[in-house]
Structure formats: C-alpha cells, structure tokens
Amino acid sequence: DDQAPTICGMHLKYVSLVTLAVQNAALSIVMHYSRVSTPPSLAYSTASAVLLNELLKGSISFIIALARVPQVAERPWHRMSFWTIVRELPYPWTSPFWWLCGEILSPDCWKLSIPAILYVVQNSLQFVAVSNLPVASFQVTYQMKILTTAAFSVALLRRKLTPIKWLSLFFLAIGVGIVQIQTAVGDAPVRNVVVGSAHDNAPYHIHVMSPLKGFGAVTAACFTSGLAGVYFEMVLKNSRADLWVRNVQLSLFSIIPALLPVLYSSPSSHISRGFFHDFFRHFGGWAWATVSIQVFGGLITAMVIKYSDNILKGFATSLSIIFSFLASVALFHFRITPSFIIGATTVLCATWMYNQPAGQETLSIPIPINIP
C-alpha cells in the first residue's frame, strides 16, 4: 500500500519532491541569516540546534507511527461524537503504545546507528558551511552530494550507471569547480555586512566568512550525506518495517552523538546559569525557524527516499538552487557574476542529464496497434 500513495489526486512522490526543493532553499537562507545576523557573542549554540532537531523529529515520527497502528487507525473516529472521542482518547493508545515501543526496540534497530551518527555529523557540518559561504555558493557546491550518492549507490546497492550518467557526474564536478574558484578568489562577496541588527548592544557588525573552511565543511557533508542516504535506503527497502518506526530509531540513535557536544561545550565565554539556560542561550526566532525547517526537511527527506530514491532527491535539491539564488540576490545582495552563472548552469544541466530515463526504458513503451 506504500508504493504509490496519492494526496488530493497528486502522487505523493512528486508532492514530496517539490516540497523538498522549497524546503532546501528556505533552510539555507534562514540558517545562513540566523548565523550571520548576530555577532559571535550573541550567537545560539549549533549543538543545541542539532539535538533539538533530533528530539522534535523523533517525537513527530513517533506520533505518526502511533496513529498508523491498525488498532488506532481503523477505529471509527469519524462516527464518534466529540465528547466520546475526548472520553475514549486515552484508551485505544495504551496497548499500541507498548506494541510500538517493542517495534522500535526490535533486534535489528542497531542498523540505524550508522546513518544516525552520519546525519548528526552532517547537520553540524552544515552549520559551519552555511556560516562561511554565500548561500548560493553553498547550495551549488552541496550538489556534489549527487556524486557521492551515486558512488555509494554503485558500491552498496550495486546500481549500474550508464555512460551518460557518468558523463553528467563529470560535468557536475566541473560546474561545482567553477563556482568554487570564483567564490574562493573573492569574485563574490565574502564579507556580509549586516546593518541595524535587532540587538541593542550590536547596532551593526561585519560577519567575516572563510570560504576555505566553508568548502571543507561542505565537501565532508557531501560524503556523509551520500553514505547516510544510501545506507538508509538500503535499510528501508530491505525490510518491511514502517518508515516512521525507522525514523524514530534513527532519531533515538542520534541522541547520544548529538548530546555529547552539548555536554562538552563548556560555557567558557559566560557564567553558567544551569543546563537549560545555557542550552537555550540566545535561541531566538531565527534559531527556532532554522530548527523547524530542518525538522520538516528531515521528515520530507525520509518520504522521498521511501517513495522515490536518493538520486531523484538530488534532482529536487538542484531545483532549489534557483529559488535560493534568486532569494540571495534580493536579500543578501549576492552579485551575479558570469562565472557563477556558467558554473550553476553546468550543475543544473548535469543534474537534468543525470535524471534522463535510460534509452531502453523509453523505447520499451508498447505501441498499441489497431487493426480494423
């Protein structure tokens, strides 16, 4: 029943792909702004953001998984009166709750520990990358994920790639290279001047970015993204366990690696006022917006991996380049340079080429013959 679900007559596969593209663009812009709009002394802790992301994603996945347990899902809620629902609400959940806990702690749950650790590392690297690169350059370079995803798909899922796909991967690397060089030599702005900050004691400040650090982080994040995505796809498609149960397992295993940096980042720059106070220090609206978009993205990514695959996911995220490119011209005064346009166009063309159906597939459509 999970194969091709629809929502309002549209395939969930395409709805989730377009939603992912919009989410990706929004995330890089909001995350970038949340980091560069305040001076370092007023910045929120990225370790807190990574941990909150996992806690929220895990809780939402748990609620969805619980609502999908047949005992709960098949109850005639729509035929009950409001007060009957209120009175009976606690009852049908208790035994599914314990049953679901058993499912989550099933003997094969350890398989999710590998992608869980990789995603925590990736989510932390993303903060470093987005704080040190212009949004558009970050987005284009992050397309190298397609390259690493393809490599891990070939190695772990034994997928075969056609010569066209290898060629498009080559163009992808070239395109990313062009964007990298132009950003690194200072063609694009590497200093982001924010005037009129919301904080009284910092009327304005200059956020200096370090492109080299940014590119290093983005490259490492591409590796963890490819490996984690393919590993998650392998676990998901080789077993019958529910997607939402798998998501809860993923978040559970993420908690330990996400908690360590929170515990070990000593509040050296300020006097500690207790765990929760330090945890939410400077955690304002932009930080919450970043975490919310990340949580939403995690849930959509899982659906995309389930209903299509990691390679189509790459296509969706490259669409998001266009959205965030236009937005960063408007919001961050990103300068459009010829080399950026050449590099970004190469990346988009390569992505399009990669996602062309193979020759045999298009030729194998049966042609109906009407003999009168």
Ligand code: C5P
């Ligand atoms: O860039 P990429 O598509 O690899 O990013 C995947 C993002 O989605 C990560 O931030 C990861 O935490 C999240 N994710 C998730 N649950 C999944 C798969 C991915 O939260 N099942």
